[in-house]
Amino acid sequence: MxxxxxxxxxxxxxxxxxxxxxxxxxxxxxxxxxxxxxxxxxxxxxxxxxxxxxxxxxxxxxxxxxxxxxxxxxxxxxxxxxxxLIWGVHVGANSNFKTIDDLKNTKAAISRLGSGSQLMAYVNANNQGWETDNLQFKIVNTIDGAVEALTSGTADYFMWERFMTKPLVDKGVFRKVADCPTPxxxxxxxxxxxxxxxxxxxxxxxxxxxxxxxxxxxxxxxxxxxxxxxxxxxxxxxxxxxxxxxxxxxxxxxxxxxxxxxxxxxxxxxxxxxxxxxxxxxx
Known part of the structure; x- marks a missing residue:
């Protein structure tokens, strides 16, 4: 064996x-x-x-x-x-961010450097016409870390697979403001x-x-x-x-x-x- x-x-x-x-x-x-x-x-x-x-x-x-x-x-x-992969762009349920445009120059929660959540933040920024050099990140390791960061305000948005994150949206922990499919x-x-x-x-x-x-x-x-x-x-x-x-x-x-x-x-x-x-x- x-x-x-x-x-x-x-x-x-x-x-x-x-x-x-x-x-x-x-x-x-x-x-x-x-x-x-x-x-x-x-x-x-x-x-x-x-x-x-x-x-x-x-x-x-x-x-x-x-x-x-x-x-x-x-x-x-x-x-x-x-x-x-359809990435959802999520914010804390009680945050003041309502649309994807509101997230320009804010901080993205990412699982770690080089992760999909970081790389897709660049893809999303490019799609929105943002200056990618201005992206800011907070490492949160896991989706539980993202919940903590978005709830406490130490990060502003989090990109993760839309369907796996949907239970958190349904529970009122996150709000989804946009989708960003991988090209x-x-x-x-x-x-x-x-x-x-x-x-x-x-x-x-x-x-x-x-x-x-x-x-x-x-x-x-x-x-x-x-x-x-x-x-x-x-x-x-x-x-x-x-x-x-x-x-x-x-x-x-x-x-x-x-x-x-x-x-x-x-x-x-x-x-x-x-x-x-x-x-x-x-x-």
Missing amino acids: TTIKIAGVPEHFNLPWHLAIDDKAFEKQNIDLQWTDVPEGTGKMCQMLRSGETDIAVILTEGIVKDINAGNPSKIVQIYVDSP WPCFVIAVREEVLNSQPEIIQAILNTINLTTANFKDIPGIDELLAKNYHQKLEDIQEWLDLTEWSQKNIEENLLNNIQKQLFQLKIIDKIGTFEQIVKTL
């Missing part, structure tokens, strides 16, 4: 992994796939890949492209979710190069197994009810999310990677554009 460590956010996108693990689909391939939930998100997972704390990460595209550009010894081996597929699967080079067949077997699960995921009877229960969502919200979400079983193509990098470069998120071979491994 080969042990492989994998990390991802504790969100509805990753239920296919948990179903496959529970079904012993990886064990049947003689693989002990050990999952770790990482509520801190992409910045933390980049750190875990660098340190060897995880072998695989199911991670935001923009975050891992940025970190591989900055020397993370990992490669993208596949797109995991092909549809955009690219949202999640990819990244693997440490050391593991890729030493165990390519194992990684291919893991991809084959998860792809079988995601290809049929929406057709599982009662999957909407299971998602709603597991992730504390309203059934109608989960059904809308399922309609908007498309998983992928293919790797990223060179022209798409180049388009992503050009946008990140224009936003000053990366300072150079890497080659396809530096960032992607085709198995």
Whole structure:
């Protein structure tokens, strides 16, 4: 049995992994796939890949492209979710901010430096025509930290996946003032190069197994009810999310990677554009 460590956010996108693990689909391939939930998100997972704390990460595209550009010894081996991530722009329920325009020159709560919540703040600022050099950030680590920061006023707004944050909106903790979809597929699967080079067949077997699960995921009877229960969502919200979400079983193509990098470069998120071979491994 080969042990492989994998990390991802504790969100509805990753239920296919948990179903496959529970079904012993990886064990049947003689693989002990050990999952770790990482509520801190992409910045933390980049750190875990660098340190060897995880072998695989199911991670935001923009975050891992940025970190591989900055020397993370990992490669993208596949797109995991092909549809955009819809980021909600949230403020404290009792704040004076009413519209997205009110947030110009205010402070964004982010999970950590290099996280999706920071990188998408740049995307959002660019969309609004704001000067991105003026962005201010407060590191809050997790969504609970964001609740504390927005409630106390130490930060002004917080960007996070719209559906996972909606229960806080429904409870009157946050107000959502806008949406900001990613202009690219949202999640990819990244693997440490050391593991890729030493165990390519194992990684291919893991991809084959998860792809079988995601290809049929929406057709599982009662999957909407299971998602709603597991992730504390309203059934109608989960059904809308399922309609908007498309998983992928293919790797990223060179022209798409180049388009992503050009946008990140224009936003000053990366300072150079890497080659396809530096960032992607085709198995």
